[in-house]
Amino acid sequence: MKRVLNGFKNLIKGMTITSKHLGRHAVTVQYPEERDKIPERSRGIVVLLSDKETGELNCTACMLCMRSCPTAAIRIEAPRGEDKKRHLKSFVVDHTICCFCGLCEQACNFSAIKMANKYEFSTLDKNDLIWDMHKLQEMGRDVPYESKKKKAAEKDETREAGKPKTASGDGEKTEKKEDQPEVKSDNQENSPGEVK
């Protein structure tokens, strides 16, 4: 008898909580017609950013994003021109293997690559997800961004922090050469860990 009463008591208690939800209106977002607001920082597709005035790509082909990518989703081709500087020839992002970690954006010192808060890029063909330079630039045209103009002072700080604690002063140069053969050349300003 006691158990039956107890059961009833709890049934009423549970029903009270449930009935609180009865009068509320639905909160479902009817997706294709209406959309939730996506936060500014949300990491969606990878885009390349262009200079707001000239319309040229901000990318300087320093290859830092390519090297920071854990899944090797970024492929850059940038042969050296006659002026011994790298010129961007092709920049391909494979969205099929991208893991959307955002390390490329963090590595970039020139506000050239960004993970925009766009998320609708489904297609019927897998190959359509491999985007070349022009497509990436086109997608990045309307993406707002703040230009990261790296100051010299800030760079020095990075360089100090980047030094391994154990490496001795002499051994450091040779060790770093092994680490980053591609960047260590004429294009010194591009890589933060460089020793001049």
Place this chain on the structure above:
Amino acid sequence: MSKLKTQEFMVNMGPHHPSTHGVCRLMLTLDGEKVVKIVPVIGYLHRAIEKICENRTYAQCIPLLDRFEYVTSMSCEYVFADAVEKLAAIEVPERAQYLRVIMLELNRIASHLIFFGTTVMDIGALTPFLYGLRERELIMDLFEMTCGQRLTYNYITIGGVSHDIPPEFIPKCREAVKIIREKLKDYEGLFNENPIWLARTKNIGVLSAETAVAYGVSGPILRASGIKYDIRKNEPYGIYDRFDFNIPTYTHGDAYDRYMVRLDEIRESLKIITQALDGLPEGDIRKKVNPFTFKPPAGEIYNRIENSRGEMGVYLVSDGTTKPTRLKLRGGSYNHLQVLPHVAVGGLVADLVAIFATFDIIMPEVDR
């Protein structure tokens, strides 16, 4: 009339069984409705995270480790970043320490809310699953606002955190804390004294303290068995020694206690978040570490933290190069899966679901 013969029957539970939360396969030998033998079969989600990390720089390991235990990704990132920082003697700025604690505890709550939702759904109550996930959504919004992702954050980096919180974070976080604290009362009203819930969980799957210790069980399951052990208190890491919180402990070690421990833990985590938000200092969020050339000194370290599922540990060997030589991950779920046959044999199949659900095993953590 001759007597009918009975025989044991073997049945597979999983790997696609909805209540195994992932791809766990349990080979059950049944005698009628009674479970005679359980053999867990693991390995369906093996992704070789440990091996892949040996070919990645320390900064590149973190997005991979997010996938180790994806319900509480923050703790996977934290345990690795903390190990590297201890090895390389990097001092993390104060603000970053506080932000880390806020995120870790928010993630713990999110995980326990999923536990609440899925457990009650497995046992038969469908609506509370939506309640649990609705409140979790508030936390996911906070994460997305801060670091841009809802599940695999890549937020805690070596030397600090990757982004500072946006200005609207603190009011929203306080609001979320308030809402979740209110909603907890609803959850408790629905279940704690509900006769059906009690019948399904009370005295089901009792795990004694001795067995729990013998199998290396940790986390909420251990505390439900009556052992007051929480790495946050017993061996404080980060800045956990600055916060005032209790360790909820129960004595019976049955399914009901395991459920209660987690609900109480949500409340304790809310307490920590409130204190951390009050004490959040201004300042740097990251000690700058070059992700390409960062080399911790040669050495080895085992670092462990209290995850929502138990002890999560990282054993890291460095030879002084930019890549780890060996990385071994320890997740609580592995031990919990081993102790499952011990607890569930002799019970009914329906109880096995209740036991499995309250163990809160997540398969990527077992298989890695």
